Amino acid sequence: MNKKTFFFIVSLVILGYFIYTHLPRNSSQPATKNTPVITQEVKVVQIGVRTKIIGCQANGPIQDLACTPGAVNPDLTKDVICSPSFTTKTVRSVPTEEKKQVYDEYGIASHTKGEYEVDHLISLELGGANDIANLWPEQADPRPGFHEKDTVENYLHRQVCSGAISLQDAQKEVANNWIQVYQSM
Numbered sequence: 775m776n777k778k779t780f781f782f783i784v785s786l787v788i789l790g791y792f793i794y795t796h797l798p799r800n801s802s803q804p805a806t807k808n809t810p811v812i813t814q815e816v817k818v819v820q821i822g823v824r825t826k827i828i829g830c831q832a833n834g835p836i837q838d839l840a841c842t843p844g845a846v847n848p849d850l851t852k853d854v855i856c857s858p859s860f861t862t863k864t865v866r867s868v869p870t871e872e873k874k875q876v877y878d879e880y881g882i883a884s885h886t887k888g889e890y891e892v893d894h895l896i897s898l899e900l901g902g903a904n905d906i907a908n909l910w911p912e913q914a915d916p917r918p919g920f921h922e923k924d925t926v927e928n929y930l931h932r933q934v935c936s937g938a939i940s941l942q943d944a945q946k947e948v949a950n951n952w953i954q955v956y957q958s959m
Contacts, residue, residue, distance in 0.1 A: 817848050819903075821843050821949045822949070823843060826840035830881070831880070832911070837895055841880070844895045844896045844945070846901045846902055847865070850898070852941045854901075855900065862899055872906060876906065876910060877892070880911050889915075891920050892911055893909070893910060893912040895908050900927060900931060900941065900944050900948060918953060926955050929959055
């Protein structure tokens, strides 16, 4: 096989992978009684531009912005996420294959249970989407890790629901650098 053919095949594989990772996904989780209804066709709005799908590198507790810029579901408005009946179980939908893709993109071939979690950069309770642009493998240790980020997400959710901060500002804060929020809490 000559170089030209080889590069053509590699380009097709990369293009196919890119198309596969960017196909829209539908949320088919059934709504329960008293749960806000989320439309079947889930829209996704990326906070930044996803420019990389291989060779992603986390910078300590911060995601690779080129791979995980964050994405939101515009159907998850403040009214929806602050509703007493809202639960993330009704919108959480990250298939095993997508989790594997996240680990692959970040070059993690193996890990022990509890070492990482495939985390929503912008949490579902802040209107985050299940899209690959919003997912990354977050470590538990060293700290701050995913346990501390959960604390930030809960704090920002309370701030949004109390009116102290807008939902969009909370989404931007957590997507840009959740550590700054953690340190200021």
